[in-house]
Amino acid sequence: MAKELTSKSENYSQWYNDLVVKADLAENSAVRGCMVIKPYGYAIWEKMQAELDRMFKETGHVNAYFPLFIPKSFFSKEAAHVEGFAKECAVVTHYRLKNDPDGKGVIVDPSAKLEEELIVRPTSETIIWNTYKNWIQSWRDLPILCNQWANVVRWEMRTRLFLRTAEFLWQEGHTAHATKEEALEETFKMVNVYADFAENFMAMPVIKGHKSENERFAGALDTLTIEALMQDGKALQSGTSHFLGQNFAKAFDVQFANKEGKLEHVWATSWGVSTRLMGALVMAHSDDNGLVLPPKLAPFQVVIVPIYKNDEQLSAISAKVDEIVGKLKARGISVKYDSSDAKKPGWKFAEYELKGVPLRLAIGPRDLENGTVELARRDLLTKEVVNIEGIDEYVENLLENIQQTIYKKAFDYRTEHTSKADTWEEFKEILAAKGGFISAHWDGTSETEQKIKEETKATIRCIPLDAEEEEGKCIYSGKPSNKRVIYAIAY
């Protein structure tokens, strides 16, 4: 074996680290905490972007771009926001280098100090609301529905590829509305878009819900989240949508004249998903043989491997493969024909499994004689021999089936790892025994949430949107509660 993966059961986090690197998704760079996203990984991200971008536009949003740098003074305008991000900001203080007079290399030119330091954006609310102030005067200017695709920097102390890096790629939507109701509606709309994307494209079931006060975005009145369950029983926050109320409008003095001619502060939302989704995708489906990619996000959905003994056989096979490729492409299926002579079939089989290609099609002399191909599906690791006749339709259906099977497997895993706890003892037992989501009553206080976190490391992942009214007692304090919330140990 050329590339050995640590097994998932032996060491889950090592398995993840190995997989990301060995499947060629990303690697660590020369810059601490910052990753290089490699072409294969970036191709998946581009597929995610393309679909999300389409969904944003379908819901009336437009793309724009705001600066990487934010004047320091902007940051202090919204108190909770500063509080939340101050500890992880990169700061630009100078704008010039010069040759070191004492010898080698370059130094920062002390005479080139900026009058006002610039913050490398950890998120763009401040620069955007400073800008929106100029865009908004009357109710006729609203709503503003902008999104931007950008990089942001949060100076993390402990990083992991995709899951937490000092610089990451994301999209951030920032909207401005005339009424609270409309802003709230937007907040919900976007969390639904994220859930739709996660489930139908990533094949990853998610729970939609409100964040508790502790977990809320700095500066938001309400944060909605989608929470996914990874295969080690830990939760991963995969996307958030914030109702910002009038906090930023007040901080940046953004008012509009309503239909009665009175000035009012604008209502705001913001929402984002990041390259963290790549980590979610890896951890939701993959196995000890490597990545398992849902067909809708795979850089190529089908790989074709020829098996041959000489050039003559290869050209006969290639002729047949060209036909197949043409038919598959006509159906919009992306396919790679790997006729390279540099590697042997067995090597290619293992390599494409590691990279999660949903469907592998092998064709050799035996198949040419019989008019067949060998189809191997990545998700189930099963093989079958099928007729070339009608292969395109067959593959198309199979890809759809793989997409659904992957989803169902993740869904079943989540179902098995979602438990109800009614007592504190039970809660701790479940957490220790199998982890996963635990549905339990909570008295609604931060103190209780904090205590539970200290004692078990579990936090409230969300208060589900579809939580049923149910009288009960808080598992920790015993105080009355009227609905269950979702606990888990989180990434």
Add this chain to the structure above:
RNA sequence: CGGGGUAUAGCACAGUCCGGUUAGUGUACCUGCUUUGGGAGCAGGGGGUCGCAGGUUCGAAUCCUGCUACCCCGACCA
């Protein structure tokens, strides 16, 4: 940012304790032949500022000091 660990060829490691020929093994790479339905075999070959910077010494991968990066555990976080 606190505690622990690691750093030697593209990758995985040995050698470091106890300083002493030309730094070694597997794999990957290059050439040739034979191979090709699950990570091929044989033969030959190339590749190293031993993480970086200082110091000790006749002599440093090895001892000392500082720095950097990565991994694990904590605090913090998408």
